[in-house]
Amino acid sequence: MDLLKPNKEDLEHLAQLYVICNTPHFLYRKFRNDGITKNISDFPTEKIISALLKLGSEGVSNINELAYFYAVYISLTLKDDYENVRNFYNKEGSIGFEWFPEIKSIYLTSTIPSNSFTISFQDMNYAPTVEVIQFQNKNQYETLIELNISSK
Amino acid sequence: MSLIILTNNAIYEENKQSIHLQSSVGNNIPNYQTKELSQFEINTFDFYPKKYPFIQFKGQPTPIYNCHGFTFASKRTNIYTRDIRSILREDSYIQIARDNILPGDIVLYVANDGSGDIPHTGMLIQIDKTIKPEILYILGKWGKYKEVIHPALVCEYDNCNLEFWRNNHGFVKAE
Numbered sequence: 001m002d003l004l005k006p007n008k009e010d011l012e013h014l015a016q017l018y019v020i021c022n023t024p025h026f027l028y029r030k031f032r033n034d035g036i037t038k039n040i041s042d043f044p045t046e047k048i049i050s051a052l053l054k055l056g057s058e059g060v061s062n063i064n065e066l067a068y069f070y071a072v073y074i075s076l077t078l079k080d081d082y083e084n085v086r087n088f089y090n091k092e093g094s095i096g097f098e099w100f101p102e103i104k105s106i107y108l109t110s111t112i113p114s115n116s117f118t119i120s121f122q123d124m125n126y127a128p129t130v131e132v133i134q135f136q137n138k139n140q141y142e143t144l145i146e147l148n149i150s151s152k
Numbered sequence: 153m154s155l156i157i158l159t160n161n162a163i164y165e166e167n168k169q170s171i172h173l174q175s176s177v178g179n180n181i182p183n184y185q186t187k188e189l190s191q192f193e194i195n196t197f198d199f200y201p202k203k204y205p206f207i208q209f210k211g212q213p214t215p216i217y218n219c220h221g222f223t224f225a226s227k228r229t230n231i232y233t234r235d236i237r238s239i240l241r242e243d244s245y246i247q248i249a250r251d252n253i254l255p256g257d258i259v260l261y262v263a264n265d266g267s268g269d270i271p272h273t274g275m276l277i278q279i280d281k282t283i284k285p286e287i288l289y290i291l292g293k294w295g296k297y298k299e300v301i302h303p304a305l306v307c308e309y310d311n312c313n314l315e316f317w318r319n320n321h322g323f324v325k326a327e
Contacts, residue, residue: 016199020295020308022219023233025263026271098168098186110267 001039003051003072010036011064018067024102031074040071041078048076049088066097073100077107171229175242176321183229186215200297208301215296222293223258223273233270236260245317253316255279259290259304261312272309276316277301 014036021027031037040048052072060066076085089104173181201209220231224239231239239245248257253276261272274292288304300307304314 012199016197018295019197019213019297020200021271022273022293022295023269023271025233025267025269026309029263029265098184 003043006068011068014067014071015064024099025106027099028103028106031071037071037075040075045079045081045084173225175239177242179242181235183231185229210299213297219273219293236270240317243319244321246320248316248318258317260315261309262315264311264313
C-alpha cells in the first residue's frame with residue numbers, strides 16, 4: 001500500500017462510509033473499525049504524519065480524496081504512540097475540514113496512553129475522581145508505583 | 153508545524169454558513185449549512201441502493217442538512233448532536249414508551265458505547281403490525297446522502313439503542 005497513492009477501490013469504499021455519517025463520533029468509530037484505516041495505521045507515525053502534510057499541501061478536489069484524508073487522520077488514533085499523536089493533533093491548527101477538531105477532541109478525551117495508569121479516588125468533597133498518570137521512563141514508573149502504594 | 157488545507161475548488165470551511173434557528177423558547181440552535189460535496193460527486197454513488205435493494209431512497213443527495221436537521225430543522229441546515237438533548241427539552245418533547253409509539257414520533261439512535269453520541273435521528277412513519285415482531289419504518293436522512301425510508305433496524309447506524317420522543321407542548325403527562 002502506498003500512503004500517497006491509494007487505489008481507487010479503497011477511495012470509493014471510504015467515501016461510501018463517509019457520505020452517510022451524520023456525526024463526527026460516528027465517523028470516528030466507523031473509520032477506526034475499517035480495514036483500510038487499520039492498514040494505514042500499520043505505517044510508522046512519522047510516515048502517516050508526513051503523508052498528511054503532503055496530502056494537505058496538495059488539497060483535495062473530490063469526496064474520495066476527502067474521505068481518504070479522514071482515514072489517514074483517524075489512523076493516527078490507532079497508533080500506540082500517544083505522545084506523538086497528541087503533539088501532532090495539538091500543533092496542527094488551520095485545518096479546514098469540518099470534523100477534524102471533533103476527531104481530535106474525541107481522541108484526546110477518550111484515549112488512555114499505554115505508558116500510564118489510572119488512579120480512582122474520592123476528592124475532598126467525596127466526589128469520585130479519576131486521574132491518568134503518565135510516566136516517561138522506568139525509574140519514573142517505579143517511583144510513581146511506590147508513591148501510589150505508600151499513599152494507600 | 154501547522155497543516156493548512158487548500159483545495160483546488162475552495163477551502164471547505166469557507167463554504168459553511170448558518171441560519172437563524174431557535175428552539176420554541178427562543179434560544180439559538182447552533183447550525184451550519186455546507187456545500188462541501190458537489191451534486192455530481194454524490195450522484196455517482198449507487199452503492200447504497202445496491203446494498204439495500206428493499207429500502208426506498210428518496211430525493212437527491214444534499215449536504216445542506218443532516219439527519220438532525222431533517223428531524224429538528226425542517227431540512228434547512230445541519231444540527232450538531234450535542235444540541236439534540238437541549239432541543240428535546242426546550243421544545244417540550246416527552247419520551248414515549250415502546251408500547252405507546254405512533255407514527256409522527258421522533259426516533260433517536262443513541263450509541264450504546266456510553267459516548268452519548270446520537271448518530272442518527274428520524275421520524276417514525278409507519279408501524280407494520282401484520283408481521284410479528286412488528287416492523288417500524290423510519291424516514292430519515294443518511295448523512296450527506298439521501299433521505300431514506302428504512303425499517304428501524306435496517307440501516308448503517310448499528311450498535312445503538314432506540315429512543316422515541318413526541319412533541320407535546322404544554323402537556324407534561326408522561327406516557
